[in-house]
Amino acid sequence: MLKIAYSEIFRYSVPDKHRFPMQKYTMIPERLLSEGTISQDNFFAPACLSEEEILTTHTAEYWHKLKTQTLPRKEARPIGFEMTPRLVERGRHIAYATYQCALYAKEYGIAMNVAGGTHHSFADHGEGFCVFNDVCIASNLLLNRGEASKILIVDLDVHQGNGNASIMADEPRVFVFSMHGAKNYPFRKQVSDLDIELDNDTDDATYLGLLKDTLPRLITEVAPDMIFYQSAVDVLATDKLGKLALTREGCYERDRFVLSQAKEAGIPVAVVMGGGYSEDIDDVVEAHCNTFRLAQQIFFDTAAD
Numbered sequence: 451m452l453k454i455a456y457s458e459i460f461r462y463s464v465p466d467k468h469r470f471p472m473q474k475y476t477m478i479p480e481r482l483l484s485e486g487t488i489s490q491d492n493f494f495a496p497a498c499l500s501e502e503e504i505l506t507t508h509t510a511e512y513w514h515k516l517k518t519q520t521l522p523r524k525e526a527r528p529i530g531f532e533m534t535p536r537l538v539e540r541g542r543h544i545a546y547a548t549y550q551c552a553l554y555a556k557e558y559g560i561a562m563n564v565a566g567g568t569h570h571s572f573a574d575h576g577e578g579f580c581v582f583n584d585v586c587i588a589s590n591l592l593l594n595r596g597e598a599s600k601i602l603i604v605d606l607d608v609h610q611g612n613g614n615a616s617i618m619a620d621e622p623r624v625f626v627f628s629m630h631g632a633k634n635y636p637f638r639k640q641v642s643d644l645d646i647e648l649d650n651d652t653d654d655a656t657y658l659g660l661l662k663d664t665l666p667r668l669i670t671e672v673a674p675d676m677i678f679y680q681s682a683v684d685v686l687a688t689d690k691l692g693k694l695a696l697t698r699e700g701c702y703e704r705d706r707f708v709l710s711q712a713k714e715a716g717i718p719v720a721v722v723m724g725g726g727y728s729e730d731i732d733d734v735v736e737a738h739c740n741t742f743r744l745a746q747q748i749f750f751d752t753a754a755d
């Protein structure tokens with residue numbers, strides 16, 4: 451069964467006008483349901499991260515400022531959302547959802563979060579629409595609780611996962627692989643375990659060639675017992691922030707390759723969504739929906755045999 455984390459709170463919309471397309475959080479589940487890819491049974495409502503769980507990854511100072519809503523304006527501005535108690539609660543549910551997805555992935559091979567991939571969040575501050583770092587929190591919880599021993603983060607968001615790289619810099623049990631635009635935010639990059647920097651206008655063939663040369667080797671060398679896959683769709687040519695030139699088909703093939711690699715290697719994969727900022731929301735929703743459709747096909751369709 452494909453377990454999918456979803457909660458009303460994911461689509462909590464802040465009163466400020468901003469570039470973040472919140473409507474995708476409603477449109478993706480609706481489209482998948484209406485076309486019959488999934489049913490209501492696939493969804494689970496994530497629980498809320500405890501303070502103790504937050505502190506596995508974030509500093510007490512940062513958490514205190516979020517909890518008491520005393521984050522100074524100059525620290526709130528880079529996050530890009532208006533700081534409200536509800537936004538903090540949203541972040542706690544998203545991060546816990548990613549952890550629960552990892553546990554479900556151990557059971558079913560794959561599980562997916564209809565949010566998450568908040569990879570610009572550092573231990574002591576947030577930025578780029580990211581309050582808490584869901585994948586790093588989930589990784590730390592898995593490691594602390596003996597639920598995983600070696601984790602591979604495959605971050606294919608067009609923006610470097612600078613928060614992941616920073617938080618996991620001294621954690622040998624987590625390997626951070628990020629493939630991202632060289633000339634894109636964040637302009638001051640952190641050092642991941644493996645960074646592949648892409649030129650502007652990188653096309654399908656170049657992108658997929660690099661990925662297919664790299665991922666199988668990493669799976670062998672790192673030998674993870676958990677993979678987090680950030681399947682952001684801001685790699686699309688239509689993306690306002692992406693600067694790459696992938697087609698929808700190229701993005702589909704990227705997802706197919708990553709999910710098939712995990713399946714063939716028998717490694718659980720927890721998928722988080724990350725960014726997507728195409729002018730036409732349909733480009734964003736359709737590309738994200740493809741990831742869910744592929745997950746169903748690759749992991750659960752038995753008709754092919």
Ligand SMILES: [Zn+2]
Nearest residue numbers: 607609684725
């Ligand atoms: Zn991004």
